[in-house]
Amino acid sequence: MLAAAVLAGGGAQAYAASSSAAPEQASVAPAAPTAASASGIWIWTGEFASHLEAEANYWVLYGLGAATQMLIEYSGHSTWVLYIQ
DSSP: OHHHHHHHHHHHHHHHHHSOOOTTTOOOOOOOOGGGOSGGGOOOOOOOSSHHHHHHHHHHHHHHHHHHHHHHHHHOOSOOOOOOO
16 A cells, blocks of 8 residues: 555656746745655656656556555555565
8 A cells, every 4th residue: 555655646746846836826835854754755767768658657666556555455464575676
């Protein structure tokens, strides 16, 4: 569940980051503590020549996250250690 949430959240943040507010519409938000920031969840997956390639890579990673979530939820194991190479 966490992997799928991280991938889905990362994709949403990537799309949201591309459109920024105009300076007159921007407001100052209080800074979040370092431990609570989302800056530690980004994983570099490569450079792509087209938006289509990047989108395909995103959906493959999202699918792997969803499959991992399903295995964890339906297998009955209470703890899993996941290694990614």
